[in-house]
Amino acid sequence: MKITYIDKPTYLPDWTIEKINQIAEMKVYDDLPNETEAIRRLSNTDIAIVEWTTINKNMVDKIDGLKYLIAITTSFDYIDVDALVAKGIHVSNCPTYSKQSVAEHVFALMLSVNRKLALADRTCREGKSHVYPPFLCTELRGKTLGIVGLGQIGSVVSSIARAFGMNVIGCSKNNNSVEGVTTVSMLEVFKSSDFISINLPHNEETINIVSKDLLGNMKANAILVNTSRGNVVDEEALYQLLKDKKIVGAGLDDLKNYKDNKILELDNVIFTPGSAWYSEEAREANMVELIKNIKSFKEGILVNLVN
Numbered sequence: 001m002k003i004t005y006i007d008k009p010t011y012l013p014d015w016t017i018e019k020i021n022q023i024a025e026m027k028v029y030d031d032l033p034n035e036t037e038a039i040r041r042l043s044n045t046d047i048a049i050v051e052w053t054t055i056n057k058n059m060v061d062k063i064d065g066l067k068y069l070i071a072i073t074t075s076f077d078y079i080d081v082d083a084l085v086a087k088g089i090h091v092s093n094c095p096t097y098s099k100q101s102v103a104e105h106v107f108a109l110m111l112s113v114n115r116k117l118a119l120a121d122r123t124c125r126e127g128k129s130h131v132y133p134p135f136l137c138t139e140l141r142g143k144t145l146g147i148v149g150l151g152q153i154g155s156v157v158s159s160i161a162r163a164f165g166m167n168v169i170g171c172s173k174n175n176n177s178v179e180g181v182t183t184v185s186m187l188e189v190f191k192s193s194d195f196i197s198i199n200l201p202h203n204e205e206t207i208n209i210v211s212k213d214l215l216g217n218m219k220a221n222a223i224l225v226n227t228s229r230g231n232v233v234d235e236e237a238l239y240q241l242l243k244d245k246k247i248v249g250a251g252l253d254d255l256k257n258y259k260d261n262k263i264l265e266l267d268n269v270i271f272t273p274g275s276a277w278y279s280e281e282a283r284e285a286n287m288v289e290l291i292k293n294i295k296s297f298k299e300g301i302l303v304n305l306v307n
């Protein structure tokens, strides 16, 4: 059995390489392949591990011999799962490794916007102290947090929120019920929340699901935090709201594009570059999930299938 990590691992420590090599020989490529090269790498192996490479139908048609594809990520929006499955290739992801990290990052963003940490930092570096008026904030205790998406990450967000003394409401497509969260409609989340956390997967159903209409229902004191893909939010509508100061601010871990995007000029937004997941613990947990997926293939009982 052969395993191939086709595209430049962010993290693949020696202990993981050793463990995987005990299961089967693994080849790791430290660069990002173009389409032709990706097809080649995906073809000379039983299991492929993918992190960065878009895998479209055209490529899937040309892949030969692959049996199992593992997305090292939770999101699999860059992979044409239907095409792979139609060809008999199983697809799994790593669904839980980042839930604690991302949930903690939600609060890092929420508090950073609320307490204007970027401006506070600049103020101190200018040699100023005891500056108060621009930094008037609110406490989280007693405020309502609305969570859009009550999956793995949304659930952890809710328990942290409760530790802050927040009142938590939320909505989910599958009507997931999470302890301590009052389930309401998505519209109600936008109407009633002081803070909103978006925790959705990105797929055809969720593109721009955080629409202009929903955003327009936010309270004037509200702060929106998005640690999902930027694509789930109508970014143009969010930009207008923030620019016109119709809401207090936003914390965004992803954008639709990073070049010439006017949202990057706004002061009431804090940005992070997709780093919400990136903690020491999540990196290790990601490796544990990867090894579990590989073992499950060897043992013939696949786990974490995405279809």
Ligand code: DAR
Pocket (backbone or CB within 6 Å): 010, 011, 051, 072, 073, 074, 075, 076, 098, 277, 286
């Ligand atoms: N988008 C997040 C983060 C990907 C991070 N890369 C990893 N885990 N190598 C996701 O998990 O989908």
